Amino acid sequence: MIVPRKLRRLAGWITVCILVGVMVVSWGVPRTLLPVDDALILRTMWDEEQYLRQIIWRAQGPLEADDPALLRILRERYLDPPSPGPMDLMLDRTDPTAQRYNLYRRGFKSWMRTNKLLRRLFSDVPSGFFLEAGALDGEFISNTLYLERELGWTGILVEADSTLYAAIAGKRRKVWVSHSCVSPASYAQKMTFEGYHAEAHASIEQRLLVRSTGNLAGVMSPAGGQMGTKVEEKIQCFPLFSYLLALNATSLHYISLDVEGAECDILLSLPWKRVNVSVLSIEHRDQNTCFREYYEMPFGSMAVTPQREENGKAVDSAVPHKTQQSKDQGPTIPHTAQQDVVVQTRVVYTNQHDPASGKDDYFVRFMKERGYVLYDYWDGDYTYIKMNSSVCERHCGESLPAGVELGSRG
Template identity: 55%
Template sequence: MIRLSPRMKHTLYQRKHIVFLTILVFLVTLMTLTTPQGNGAFVTNDSDEFLISLWKERQRGVSQVNRRVNQVEELAKGPLKEDDPELLRLLKERYLAKPSDKPTNLMLDRDDARAQNYNVYRTAFHSWIRINKILKKLFSGEPPHFFVEAGALDGEFISNTLYLEQDLGWTGLLVEADPLLYAGLPGKNRKAWSSQTCLSPSDVAERLTFETYEPRDDRDVAAALLVRSTGNLAGIRSPALGQMGSKIPVEVQCFPLFSYLLALDATSVGYVSLDVEGAEAEILLHLPWDRVDVTVWNIEHRETNEGFKIHYEEPWGIRAPPVPPRSPPSGSLGGHEGGEGKERENKKGEGEDVLPPKKVVYVTQHDPASGKDPYLVRFMKEKGYRLYDYWDGDYTFIKADSEIC
């Protein structure tokens, strides 16, 4: 048996006393903290339920947000007004890709055989060459601004805005409805927003059918891209008339042009390129012109789209009745000046007014100075624009009170 000295016994007693006091203080503190009336009650059963309820509330909030976004997505199929805040949020979060911060990756910078075929437009496509020269003349001395290109294809081929971005430091928005064409756009690393959607032919967002064209032979990359570039909204009379390849319908989300500008806070625009294969009249007629400021427009438009004509001649959506033939006044030559009117009257019968046939420019017609649509020119003039250039269905309008004009 081990015998302890009185000194050792006293030391052990003191240590036991200290341990006991420490345990006692810990237990008292723990009881205080775990009492419901205590200020620090955070580990009680009630507190656990409170934390669980907070977590559940947060999950419900996330679920409600997702459900609301899905509801807006459904509403965006049509109709949802162009300036609806929910629509603008949906557009920016789900349908707009941000500008790239990577170096550009363009066919322009390559010299292999495929790139040479791809870049043939820079020396052979007169329409692109003419527009490029116009943009250099108008904007070479101007500060960077915002552009919009509707019908952007893959972001490089016959792009009207690539010069503004690369040489002048602009940014903007590229819109392309064809999913296969758009698939090549992100890899170009353009310094602009982009969207695989289409411009709505009305003032509401809607889901529409887009008819893209599959080339019958894609060995010639430039020719294949030209075929795909003729895609158009179903029901819209396209200049190509669907003769360029095999038609493939796809469903595409469409937004009014004004919605894109609001979503990007860019209602002041330096340049808009509108090449939408026949839907330009509907897009422009529904644009709230008093809420946007565009300096220069490039619009591809053919007289085969009678939207502007209908706007002026059939303002209520009802076809205007034909003008009855006028009876020639006594002593006149059938209502026409000179003998030409009399000759027409003799050929067609008394009182019948014969008009010369209307000349229409089609894609295959080689008369680029003809085919100007006076109704489009009138419409843009009423909106404050002057026609700067016209060539083969391509119109350049400049805002009359702008510094450039």
């Protein structure tokens, strides 16, 4: 009877030793079972991976734009560095496929106009930084390729569509690239992106045009989801400000924002006092009433136009309107009679209209209050220049380049 008792006691001690051994390996404390350096390495790797997993989960919403953990995830998981080697562009090819692809360079009037404006504004700026959101494949109707290829600029391309993002790598552009989307809020979140596929028999430029209409779910896009077959995917979105912080580029020369309907919310959530952008190209259609709603009274009351505000008549002073600035937004510029808002009624998307019409004066007012002058408007594309910038000093008072009519200015 004594032997079994000793055996049970021995088994108990063995069990205790095994448990202690497991704890030692897990925590890496004593030196007898595991070298100190190896234990610390294992512990650090475990902690690091768990930390990153937690931040990735939290980044699905919400983490604020300047959260250090969010910026780390953006840098480490969502930013591809500039590509080595020479560029590989359709622009440099002459085969039939490339010729079809490059038709936009002489047929896509909106892109041609913007490209001409950028050449005028930046031809004497040999080194700069840009951000292009809605980069497509990195070449097709790109607003920034000229700046990089001919002027030696660098920057970041942001593209949500998985297929288009994968194509950017083949272009070998010398810029950062992010497979993500710009959040329409001041915090990061995971959202549904609705991409569109053209018919199988479509030409290469038709396929790209259809894919260029992809948008975030729930956003009023210009194309209205009427082109191609919809394919949904979950995508991580970061505030515009986060990309700039992650690359230490809160002062930059140019932003191109063309994300199919989310532009207004992105601009509303940008902390304007913490960024310095010389020129912005922004797509915005007047059927998107976001900026008008920004200036309306609460509960759907009549909009407070600058004229009504200045005259002080027919305005219900008991209900404050949204012209009050947040702490992160730029200074308010006094309104004048020239800022009277005329609400447009026509929808601007196709070319079967006057491309000089459809300007959203609420949007112009919003940007003016943040220190920007409208340099050009054409068919839903706005070009703004910061009033106190060197670009404005050189170009704000001059006539537009040849082929760009003066009548299109704001």
